[in-house]
Amino acid sequence: MIQLRSLSVSYRTPRGTVAALKNINFHIPYGSATAIVGESGSGKSTLLHSIMRLLPPEAMLSGQIIFQETDVTSLDDKALQSFRWRKCSMVLQGAMSSFNPVLTIGRQISEVLVHHLGFLWKEAFEKSEELLKMVGLPKSFLDRFPHELSGGQKQRAAIAMALACKPPCLLADEPTTALDVITQAEIILLLKEITQKNQMTLCMVTHDLPLALSVCDRLAVMHKGEIVEVQTPSGILNNPTHPHTRKLVESIRSIEERGSRT
């Protein structure tokens, strides 16, 4: 579904150039659930932002990003708008705080349907109700303002909005940061369930290796701007090849051992 070919991204800064992605060659198969893990600063968000063409002006990109035969790097503004909502949508890192505080949740989800699919407002509110239901929120949430929702509820609403135009592919950047562990697991399972039910492709960045191992069918490990390993969950657990992956796996083993001793 998505192919990254020799993708490199660097940022211009007053102190010189920072190489964030270094010659990435990677593909995301149709219908797969891929987790991208790796330490802070390894380039995970840059990778997802490159696919969505959301890089800031100081970023320099080379290489190709092919989404179902279309080179995303060559899309004009109009094609890009349609690509972002209808083909490949993204739940941003910190999506919870990206709602407009003075508009209701219903209004904000409906706006996507009106602008991108040409719905009338009445139809859009009806469809938004359906979308909220899909992420486990009741109809009454349509009239709520963002501050009237908990973190987990806001994250659910952000997922509903990302799914509004039924994109075949969903990217999620740390969709569970700042949530308690139970809510984190619920949100990840919700993403998995919705994408599986609708035969969508899911690619998510997460710091939670155990959760990634339990819900995704492939894991890509990033380290200093490179994808150093791509494996199935059992491959990662039983035969991690890159030293950084071994460290990640050892860290969850040592937590489990400490847990079993207490």
Ligand SMILES: Nc1ncnc2c1ncn2[C@@H]1O[C@H](COP(=O)(O)OP(=O)(O)OP(=O)(O)O)[C@@H](O)[C@H]1O
């Ligand atoms: N706008 C920017 N200007 C300059 N450097 C940047 C910019 N955005 C990211 N970087 C740098 O690029 C590298 C990759 O950053 P990125 O945000 O992709 O990492 P990440 O893996 O998502 O980290 P985290 O887990 O903390 O979210 C880092 O060294 C970061 O400092």
Ligand SMILES: [Mg+2]
């Ligand atoms: Mg990030």
